[in-house]
Every structure is written in structure tokens, then in C-alpha cells.
Amino acid sequence: MAGSETHHPRTYGNFRKPRTSGLRGLSLGATMLLFAGLVAVVLATLISIWVALILAVGLGVLTVPLAVKDRHGRTLMQRSAVRLAWWRTTSSGGHLYRSGPLGRSGHGRCRLPGLAAESLLTEAQDGYGRPFAVITIPATGHHTAVISCDADGAALVDEQQVDTWVAHWGQWLSTLGSEPDLVAASVTVETAPDSGVRLQQEITANAVPDAPPLARAMLREVLSAYPAGSAQITTRIALTYSGAARSGAPRRSIEDMALHIGTRLPGLTAGLAMTGAGTAVPMTATEIAEAVRVAYDPTVASLVEEARATGGTGLTWDQAGPMAAQETWGQYRHDGAFSITWAMTEAPQGEVFSNVLTGLVQPNRDIARKRVTLLYRPHTRAEGARVVQQDYKNALFNAQQSQIGQARDDAEVAAARRTTEEQAQGHGVIRFGLLITATVSSADELTKAAATVDNLAPAARIAVRPVYGSQAAAFAAALPLGLVLPLHTALPQTVRDAL
Structure with a gap:
């Protein structure tokens, strides 16, 4: 008698945020300040109790x-x-921000605002002879290539196939840690209303004069009914490389980086074939300019599609930005649209299934245009080993401080140890974040969009918060432009981590 094999759904998890090495949850900088202050207070008691009291109050004001x-x-x-x-x-x-003939950007151009204002767009060819665009950020010396994917989706796909896709995606992410000069990557899934222009063009191009009346009537009905309520889903992967100077060599030029990226793209796009990403091809300069233009002004989406069918839009990088933009504390107005961007503050806790983010990335009728961007910053093998070992030591230190909450501390130690073992077996270590941008056509719709995101986030097992005070920068970071936000802040990353 043949035995039956039972398939159990595969779960994922162990997303860890490195623990601090400070005392009682304090950062390292706060702990050092506390110890130095306590030593000063003790020494001040030898002089005067009032001086010690003043120092203690000042220490509390700084530490709290x-x-x-x-x-x-x-x-x-x-x-x-x-x-x-x-x-x-x-x-x-x-x-x-004001651009155009009456703006301040100069020469009547519509440059991108904010962090991407000085960005440059060039085009080159990869190893297969395919044209691809290179976005250069001079402030950081970064160069980004964008890959467009036609994701297959998980509809009517068995669990074993989905598990295979996830496994290959994890392997593809792991290889980014050994990719020469790669500093960041992002995956942007954007949903927007389908204007029906592509369907109309497809029907018009394939219609024949002697078609049966029933077929013509059916196509007319499809053309009028199908676009209503349908959505267009696009997936883009941005790969950001550093052109920083090497030992004994100056900073590499845009041409040098275009040659370097062009030799890497064939292998990277081929590696996406088994991840469920579908056909992966590099985006050209015109395609990226069109995508950014539509993101800042969604009202031109149908015009862009119509222009593509008649020979192309011819948009340049100087025309991709908005005519006007205004940032407030909690929202961002750009041309005729309003947007709010949220950032993930807590990754999914516990074990989750492969479809944990499905509800978050799929179209939603309460949000006209939604963009979900996963931001990755891979560690090299050496950096990954150092990070997981330090995290394990910090988890042990925190567990030994108190007997209160011992079960939770033991779980943290076990998870850190498991991460260390996986890294030693060759798995990659990667930092990741998530941005959600909701774009609507009027300010009155922002409340409904915000309520929708607040409902979708708990279903995805994540915690999010609006990026207050930095909506313009977060909006740009959610686009496939290759912006690495930690490198655009006033304080270095190491200082912020210490605080």
C-alpha cells in the first residue's frame, strides 16, 4: 500500500532587529553618558552636596x-x-518647490525635487546589448539600474511552487551580499487604476473589417466594461552600486560604472527567473522618466500610455519632475495629487506564511495609487558575521541583567543564536525596511486612505507610522531612484545608532 505524503505549509520568520549593548534597553551612548554622569555626581559630593544635586538634575534632564x-x-x-x-x-x-518656466529650478526645467534634485540620467548597454538607464546621485556617488518585472502572481499556483519561488528569492537576496560594489536594492510594487488605453490599442490593432457582428459587439462591451475597476500592477527592482574611490584609484566616472553594471545585469536578471518575477528586463531612460513623471502627476498616466503607442513620449530627466510640490508635517502635495508615506517600524513577529504581504501589495479601491517598496541593504560576509555575533553577545548581556522577563530574554538569546548558526552555514544577512505610499486625487480622500493603510498593516503583521516631517524625502525614497536614506542625514549612521 502506497503511503500518502502530507505537505505542511512552510512558515518564515526570525526577523531580528539588533539589540543595543546598553544598560536596561538604553543605547550605548546613553549608557556611557549615564555612567560618566554618575561618576561626576559621586565626585561632586566631595565638594558640596548642592553641586552634586545640581549635577544629578542635569544628568536626569540629559538622560530622560x-x-x-x-x-x-x-x-x-x-x-x-x-x-x-x-x-x-x-x-x-x-x-x-516650484519649477518650470516660472520656477526656481533654472532654464525652465522640471527637475526632481528634494534629495533627487541633482540626479543625472544616462543610458548604456548591458552584456546582452539591451539598453538600460543609470541614475546617478552625485552627493553619495551612487549609480542605480532599474529592472522591470512581470510578476507571475500566486493565483492558482500550488504551495510547493510558491515555496520554490520564495527559496530562490531568498537565495537571490543572499547573493547581493557578494555582489561587487552593491550597496542597496529595492523592490517597488505599484498598483494604479487601469485606464484601458492598452486594451483599446490591442483590440484596434487586431480587429478586421469582416469580423462577425457578434464578435464586434462583444469586443465593444469588453472595451467599455473591463477598464472600470481594474488595476494595473507594476514591479520594479532597483540595484544601487557605489562608485566610491578604491585604494590607489580615484572615484569612478559614470561611464566606468555603466560598464561595470552592464556586465552584472545579465546574471542578475537571469537569477530572477526562478523567483516568480516573470520576465525581467532593464528599464530604459525614457521608461524611467515616464514612471517618475506619472508618480508625481498621476493625471498624465493615460496620456503617457497613448503617447507610447504612437512612437513614445520622448520624456527626458529634466521633464520628469513636478511643476509644483508642497510638503506639510504629515502629507505631500505634488501637482494635482496628495500623498502620505508610512515607514515600517516593526517587522512581522513570530512565524508567518509566504502570503503575509499579499493584502498590503494588492490593489485597493480606497487608494487610487499605492506604492509598497521594500528597501534592502545587504551586509558582506565579514560584516554579517560581525553583526550577528555582536547581536548574540548583546542578547546574552540583556538576559543576564535581570530575572524579570526571563522567558522573553531566553527567546531572544535562542533567536540570536539561531541567526548566528544560519550565518555560519553560509546564509546572507541583510537589513531591510518598508515604505508605503498612498496617492489620491484630493485632500478629502487622504483620511480614507490613511484608515485603509492602518487596517492593512496589522493584517500584514507589521507596525507602521507616517514619516512625519520628511514626507517629500520618503516619497522619493519609495520610487526606484536608488536613494539610500541613511546616507542623506546630517548625523552619520554610527552616531545615530549610538544615540
């Missing part, structure tokens, strides 16, 4: 903002710094 955290893990000091930065931005007029 570093210790008090909200439910998203942000300290009072961080929130105060954001408020101060926003005040400086509004005082200098940095939250306003």
Missing part, C-alpha cells in the same frame, strides 16, 4: 530624552530632533 521611547521605539530626543529639523526646513522655505 534618550531613555523615554514611544511604541515605535523612537526616543524623545529623536522626536525633538525631527521637530527642530522641520522648523528649520519651513523657516528656509525648503518645504516648497
Whole structure:
């Protein structure tokens, strides 16, 4: 008698945020400040009790903002710094943008606002002879190539095939850690209403004069009914490389980086074949300019599609930006649209299934245009080993501080140990984040869009918060432009982690 094999759904998890090495959940900088302050207070008692009391009060004033955290893990000091930065931005007029013939961008151009204002767009050919665009950010010396994918989707696909896709996607992400000069990657899934232009063009191009009346009537009915309520889903992967100077060599030029990226793209696009990404091809300069133009002004989406069918739009990078944009504390207005961007503050906890983000990325009728972007920053093999080992040591240190909450601390130690073992077996270590951008056509629809995202996030097992005070930067980071946000801040990453 043949035995039956039972298939159990595969689960995923162990997403870890490295623990701090400070005392009682404090950061390293706050812990060092506390110890130094306590030593100063003890020494001050030898001089005067009043001097010691004043120092103790001052120590409390400095330490409390570093210790008090909200439910998203942000300290009072961080929130105060954001408020101060926003005040400086509004005082200098940095939250306003005007371009075009009457704007301030110069020469009547519609350049991108904010962090991407100085970006450059060039085009080259990869190893297969395919044209691809290179987005250059001079401030950081980064060069980005964008890959367009036609994702297959999981509808009517068995679980074994989905597990295979996820396994190959994890392997593809793991190889990014050994990709030469690659510093970041992003996956953007955008849903928008389908204008029906492509369907109309397809029917018109294939219609014949002697078609049966019933067939013509059926096609007319499809043409009038199908676009209503349907959605267009696009998936783009951005790969960002660093052109920083190497030992004994100057910073590499755009031409050098285009040659370097062009030799890597064939292998990277071929590796996506088994991940469910479908056909993966590099995007040209015109395609990227069109995508960015539509993101900043969704009202031109149908015009762009019509122009593509008649020979192309001919859009350049100087025409991809908005005519006007205005940022407020919690939203972003660009041309005729309004947007809010949220950032993930907590990854899915516990074990999850492969479809945990399905509801978040699929079309929603309450949000006209939705963009979900996963941001990746891979560690090299050496960096990954150092990070997981330090995280394991910090977890052990925190578990030994107190007997309260011992079960949770033991679970943290076990998870950190498991991560260390997986890294030693050759698995990659990668930092990731998530941005959600909801774009609507009027300010009245923002409330409904915000409520929809607030409902979708818990279903995806993540915690999100609006990117208050940085809506313009977050909007640009959610686009496939290759912006690495931690490198555009005033304080270095190491200083922020210490605080």
C-alpha cells in the first residue's frame, strides 16, 4: 500500500532587529553618558552636596530624552530632533518647490525635487546589448539600474511552487551580499487604476473589417466594461552600486560604472527567473522618466500610455519632475495629487506564511495609487558575521541583567543564536525596511486612505507610522531612484545608532 505524503505549509520568520549593548534597553551612548554622569555626581559630593544635586538634575534632564521611547521605539530626543529639523526646513522655505518656466529650478526645467534634485540620467548597454538607464546621485556617488518585472502572481499556483519561488528569492537576496560594489536594492510594487488605453490599442490593432457582428459587439462591451475597476500592477527592482574611490584609484566616472553594471545585469536578471518575477528586463531612460513623471502627476498616466503607442513620449530627466510640490508635517502635495508615506517600524513577529504581504501589495479601491517598496541593504560576509555575533553577545548581556522577563530574554538569546548558526552555514544577512505610499486625487480622500493603510498593516503583521516631517524625502525614497536614506542625514549612521 502506497503511503500518502502530507505537505505542511512552510512558515518564515526570525526577523531580528539588533539589540543595543546598553544598560536596561538604553543605547550605548546613553549608557556611557549615564555612567560618566554618575561618576561626576559621586565626585561632586566631595565638594558640596548642592553641586552634586545640581549635577544629578542635569544628568536626569540629559538622560530622560534618550531613555523615554514611544511604541515605535523612537526616543524623545529623536522626536525633538525631527521637530527642530522641520522648523528649520519651513523657516528656509525648503518645504516648497516650484519649477518650470516660472520656477526656481533654472532654464525652465522640471527637475526632481528634494534629495533627487541633482540626479543625472544616462543610458548604456548591458552584456546582452539591451539598453538600460543609470541614475546617478552625485552627493553619495551612487549609480542605480532599474529592472522591470512581470510578476507571475500566486493565483492558482500550488504551495510547493510558491515555496520554490520564495527559496530562490531568498537565495537571490543572499547573493547581493557578494555582489561587487552593491550597496542597496529595492523592490517597488505599484498598483494604479487601469485606464484601458492598452486594451483599446490591442483590440484596434487586431480587429478586421469582416469580423462577425457578434464578435464586434462583444469586443465593444469588453472595451467599455473591463477598464472600470481594474488595476494595473507594476514591479520594479532597483540595484544601487557605489562608485566610491578604491585604494590607489580615484572615484569612478559614470561611464566606468555603466560598464561595470552592464556586465552584472545579465546574471542578475537571469537569477530572477526562478523567483516568480516573470520576465525581467532593464528599464530604459525614457521608461524611467515616464514612471517618475506619472508618480508625481498621476493625471498624465493615460496620456503617457497613448503617447507610447504612437512612437513614445520622448520624456527626458529634466521633464520628469513636478511643476509644483508642497510638503506639510504629515502629507505631500505634488501637482494635482496628495500623498502620505508610512515607514515600517516593526517587522512581522513570530512565524508567518509566504502570503503575509499579499493584502498590503494588492490593489485597493480606497487608494487610487499605492506604492509598497521594500528597501534592502545587504551586509558582506565579514560584516554579517560581525553583526550577528555582536547581536548574540548583546542578547546574552540583556538576559543576564535581570530575572524579570526571563522567558522573553531566553527567546531572544535562542533567536540570536539561531541567526548566528544560519550565518555560519553560509546564509546572507541583510537589513531591510518598508515604505508605503498612498496617492489620491484630493485632500478629502487622504483620511480614507490613511484608515485603509492602518487596517492593512496589522493584517500584514507589521507596525507602521507616517514619516512625519520628511514626507517629500520618503516619497522619493519609495520610487526606484536608488536613494539610500541613511546616507542623506546630517548625523552619520554610527552616531545615530549610538544615540
